[in-house]
Amino acid sequence: MNTLALEKLQEAIREEGLDGWLFYNFHHRDPLADELLGLSVDSTNSRPWFYMVPERGNPVKLVHAIEASILDSLPGTKVLYSGKDQLNQSLRQFAGKTLAAHRDNNLPVISFLDAGTTENLAHAGIQVVSAASLIQRIKGLLSEEDLESHKRAALGLYEIVEETWQVVSEHFHTNKTLYEGDIQSLILRGMEKRNLFTDHPPIVAAGAHAGDPHYEVSRKGSPVLKGEIIQLDLWARESGQRAIYADISWVGFYGTEIPSPLKAIFQDLVDSRERALDYINENLSRGIRPTGAAVDREVRKLLIARGYEGAIQHRTGHGIDTECHGSGVNIDSIEFPDDRKxxxxxCFSIEPGLYFNDYGFRTEIDVYIYQNHAYISGKERQFTLLTP
Structure with a gap:
C-alpha cells in the first residue's frame, strides 16, 4: 500500500465520522481485507493479525511473532504478540475508540469478523461498527475510468441481446427446434467475440422455467415452445483486474400475438423499474441522497398497489463493481436491507421481477450516479416484450 492509498482510506474514515478502520484476518477468511490492503492470498496466515488505520496519523500493525512480516508491505508501527493475553493487552490501546470492522447485521456479504473476536474487541473497550459504508467508498464507488469499462461491457451485452434475438426469430419463422442451451451458447459466443468474461453462464429460461429467478440450464435444457416467455439474464466484464461488470435482463415472447394479460403484467413491471429511476433523480435534484432500501421500497409499493405482492421474490437490485454482485449499495429493503446512500x-442494477407458476418476468438495467444524476448504461432499455 502506498501513501496515496492510505490517504484514501483515511479520507473515507473521516467522511464517515469514525476513529478508524480495524482490519482483521485469520487463515485468509476475509478476502475483502486482503483485497483492500493489497495483501497476497498466498501468504501464510495461521495466526490472527489486526491492522488499525486511524482517521489521521500512523496505522498500527498487530502481528504474531512467528508471522512478523505478514504486514510488512503496509505502512505503520509494528506491535508483536505471541499469546492471547498479549494480543488483548495490545488491543486495549484502542479503548474508547469507534472502529469500523467487517461485520454488519444486514449485509452478510461483507461480514467476516467472527463473533468471538467481536466479543474480545468489546472487552478491550472498542466500539465496533459496520464498515459497510467505508467499503462502499473504497471499492463500491467507481472512478471515471471504471465507469468507461462498465459502459463498454454494458454496450456489448445489449448488442449480444440484439444478435441473439435475431437468431431466436429465425428459428421461430423457420420452425426449427430451439433449446434453452442453444440460446445460452449464442450469448456465450457473443461474449467471446467481444472479449467479455463472465463468472457464470447466462440465465436462459423458457416457459415455467422463467418463473424460477435463478434457473440453470442443464445440458441442452428444454425446447422453447411457441407461446412461451423467454427470460434472458447476462452479465460480463472486460479482462483486467479493474474491469467492471455490466448485468442486464431482457424478456421475449416466442410468438407473434402477445396475450393481453402478459402485456399488462410486463408494463406494470416496466413502470416499477422506471419509478425507481425517477425516484432517485427526484431526490438527487433536491439535494437528497436516497438509500438503496428507500428505492426498493418505492418499487415494492408500486407493485403491491397493483396486486403483485405474492409474485415478488427478491430485492430490486445489487451493487456492481469488479464483481457482478459488488460491494456498493444494494437496492434492497427486505432481503439484506441496505441503508447506505x-x-x-x-453503480447498481435495477431489476424488478414478477414470478408465477407458468412464467416470470425480470427487466434489468444498470444505473450509475455521476455528478448528482442517475444515468443508464448501455443502449435503449426494454419497454415492450421482444417478439420474433
Missing amino acids: LLDGA
Missing part, C-alpha cells in the same frame, strides 16, 4: 460513483 447512493453517492457519486455508485
Whole structure:
C-alpha cells in the first residue's frame, strides 16, 4: 500500500465520522481485507493479525511473532504478540475508540469478523461498527475510468441481446427446434467475440422455467415452445483486474400475438423499474441522497398497489463493481436491507421481477450516479416484450 492509498482510506474514515478502520484476518477468511490492503492470498496466515488505520496519523500493525512480516508491505508501527493475553493487552490501546470492522447485521456479504473476536474487541473497550459504508467508498464507488469499462461491457451485452434475438426469430419463422442451451451458447459466443468474461453462464429460461429467478440450464435444457416467455439474464466484464461488470435482463415472447394479460403484467413491471429511476433523480435534484432500501421500497409499493405482492421474490437490485454482485449499495429493503446512500460513483442494477407458476418476468438495467444524476448504461432499455 502506498501513501496515496492510505490517504484514501483515511479520507473515507473521516467522511464517515469514525476513529478508524480495524482490519482483521485469520487463515485468509476475509478476502475483502486482503483485497483492500493489497495483501497476497498466498501468504501464510495461521495466526490472527489486526491492522488499525486511524482517521489521521500512523496505522498500527498487530502481528504474531512467528508471522512478523505478514504486514510488512503496509505502512505503520509494528506491535508483536505471541499469546492471547498479549494480543488483548495490545488491543486495549484502542479503548474508547469507534472502529469500523467487517461485520454488519444486514449485509452478510461483507461480514467476516467472527463473533468471538467481536466479543474480545468489546472487552478491550472498542466500539465496533459496520464498515459497510467505508467499503462502499473504497471499492463500491467507481472512478471515471471504471465507469468507461462498465459502459463498454454494458454496450456489448445489449448488442449480444440484439444478435441473439435475431437468431431466436429465425428459428421461430423457420420452425426449427430451439433449446434453452442453444440460446445460452449464442450469448456465450457473443461474449467471446467481444472479449467479455463472465463468472457464470447466462440465465436462459423458457416457459415455467422463467418463473424460477435463478434457473440453470442443464445440458441442452428444454425446447422453447411457441407461446412461451423467454427470460434472458447476462452479465460480463472486460479482462483486467479493474474491469467492471455490466448485468442486464431482457424478456421475449416466442410468438407473434402477445396475450393481453402478459402485456399488462410486463408494463406494470416496466413502470416499477422506471419509478425507481425517477425516484432517485427526484431526490438527487433536491439535494437528497436516497438509500438503496428507500428505492426498493418505492418499487415494492408500486407493485403491491397493483396486486403483485405474492409474485415478488427478491430485492430490486445489487451493487456492481469488479464483481457482478459488488460491494456498493444494494437496492434492497427486505432481503439484506441496505441503508447506505447512493453517492457519486455508485453503480447498481435495477431489476424488478414478477414470478408465477407458468412464467416470470425480470427487466434489468444498470444505473450509475455521476455528478448528482442517475444515468443508464448501455443502449435503449426494454419497454415492450421482444417478439420474433
